[in-house]
Amino acid sequence: MIRSFLLLVCAVLAGWAPAVGAQQRPAAVSTPAAPEYRLGSGDVVRINVYQNPDLSLETRITEAGLVSYPLLGSIRIGGLSVTQAERLIADGLRNGNFVKQPQVTLVVAQIRGNxxxxxxxxxxxxxxxxxxxxxxxxxxxxxxxxxxxxxxxxxxxxxxxxxxxxxxxxxxxxxxxxxxxxxxxxxxxxxxxxxxxQPLVYIYGEVQRPGPLRIEREMTVMQALAAGGGPTQRGTHKGIRVHRKAADGQVQVIEPQMDARVHDGDVVYVRESLF
Structure with a gap:
């Protein structure tokens, strides 16, 4: 009786063991393979067949995507991946009874097609x-x-x-x-x-560092004036003028707010203070 009970317990535990092990094993994470390069016209390829040096060839793919290969003639490999081109050549050698088990390697020596x-x-x-x-x-x-x-x-x-x-x-x-x-x-x-x-704004007049300035992202008139060192002792923030070319090519003179954004090609003029 006791022996039968122990045998039953061992059988149950043995049945549970694979399930427990399966729960502890981490799930495999599949990583998507990177897409292969597609051969293009102008590419220079080097083709080798293992233990068949007479079938080694370095050639350029024509504009039609063709290469002339020994025993097979003209074959189209343009647009194929390297793996597909290797398989195409191997199948041609095998089906033509030229090589029983061809092992073909194709290397792109120069990329000119893409x-x-x-x-x-x-x-x-x-x-x-x-x-x-x-x-x-x-x-x-x-x-x-x-x-x-x-x-x-x-x-x-x-x-x-x-x-x-x-x-x-x-x-x-x-x-x-x-x-x-x-x-x-x-x-x-x-x-x-x-x-x-880079977009530029031009600042001149009574400013410390007149000249072209790089327009930073969302740059305002005040920021452009600060990048130019600010007004001189004779300059003033009042009456600043911006000369801006419109879509029709005409230049518009704008009296902007200090928080207005500057545009590429704007010319900012800082006037002299009257007092």
Whole structure:
């Protein structure tokens, strides 16, 4: 009787053990794989087949996306990922009874097919390759050395999406605000990134440091005057004038409030005090 009870307890405990262990094992976290680079026309690729040196080849992908490969002739690999291109060549060698178990390796030696242009106020303007799929605006700006000292805080990205012309202005500081990552645009082949010069306001008259000043974010007339060192002993805050070019090209003369914001190209004139 006692022996039967002990055997029953052991059986129950043995049945519980896997369940307990399963509860203690942490759940596996799946990380999404990064998208592969797509081969493009102009790319230089190096193809090797294990233990078949006669099938090694370094060639450039044509404008039609083709390469001429030994035994297989012209094959289209443009638009494929590296893995897909390797599989295509291996299947061709196997199905043609050229190699029984081909082990194909394809390496992109030079990227010429997928590039973007970065122009304007950056430290290293030029054309840069999209080395992997899914490269974003900040990745390409980093390759170009970042925004130069005289560059603006916003950039313009132009290109084509789904057959339609794209022109999008992106505020760079907003990319690093909470939720700003969604505005970090994914760049495609042929896109152009333009970084304009920093916006300037010009201040002259009875001011300590006349000349051009960088417009900081939401800068007011009072802040611009302070950046210029303030009025001289003969200057006055009263009667400040702002010369601003309108959309039709005409220059307007405005007598603004001190908390009014200045615009790019504004000319602020500080008058001399009459007393």
């Amino acid at each position: 590039q973007v242009s970065v122009l304007g106020q950056v430290n290293r303007p030029g054309r840069y390759p999209l080395e992997v799929a899914g490269m974003r605006l900040t990745d390409v700006l980093a390759m170009a050395g970042g925004v130069a000292q005289g560059g603006a805080e916003s950039v313009v990205v132009s290109g084509v999406r789904d057959g339609r012309t794209l022109r999008q202005e992106i505020d760079l500081p907003a990319l690093f605000a909470p939720g700003g990552g969604e505005r970090n645009l994914v760049l495609l082949d042929g896109d152009t990134v333009w970084v304009d010069r």
